[in-house]
Amino acid sequence: MAIRPILKMGNPALHVVSLPVADPGSAETRALIDDMRDTLESVSGIGLAAPQISVPLRVVLYCLPAARIPQGAATQPVPWTPLINPVITPLGDEKVDLWERCLSLPGLYARVPRHRHIEIRYQNIDAQWITRQCHGYHATLLQHECDHLDGVLYPARMPDASTLAYASEVCGPAGVYTYSVAEFDGT
């Protein structure tokens, strides 16, 4: 287990299309996921894609801690969850543009249009296929992370750059934006 350097925007390795994982249960995959978790915990992050630590494989690790969920929201916390070979299908045409940030663009926030409701299909470390529906913030988080697997950073999803902002200007010294219940739940 190890904390790995997180690549920043401008590094060409963030723009490659990552390869499928042939053996989700292998020792190598488990070691990768352990390193992703150590790396995330070292920066208090909740989502990371393998290419961000220089591994061009289709693996995302994320969680949705209770502390990040606004009071009164219906969204349930999600424990650390590896998504192996994930595929996202939008549910409907509705879009939202929530403030989002990325460990590869530290200190910045932007409003990025995303599908409000999605279905995601992925393999777990036992190679079982799992399908779940996600909404609001949870849906945008997963679209953001899975974009990394196709070499896409969020500025490429912005129709214009006018909402690109420093975190301190969007949410003050705390640096973490507080979502409304409706934004979070996608209602």
Ligand code: NI
């Ligand atoms: Ni990111």
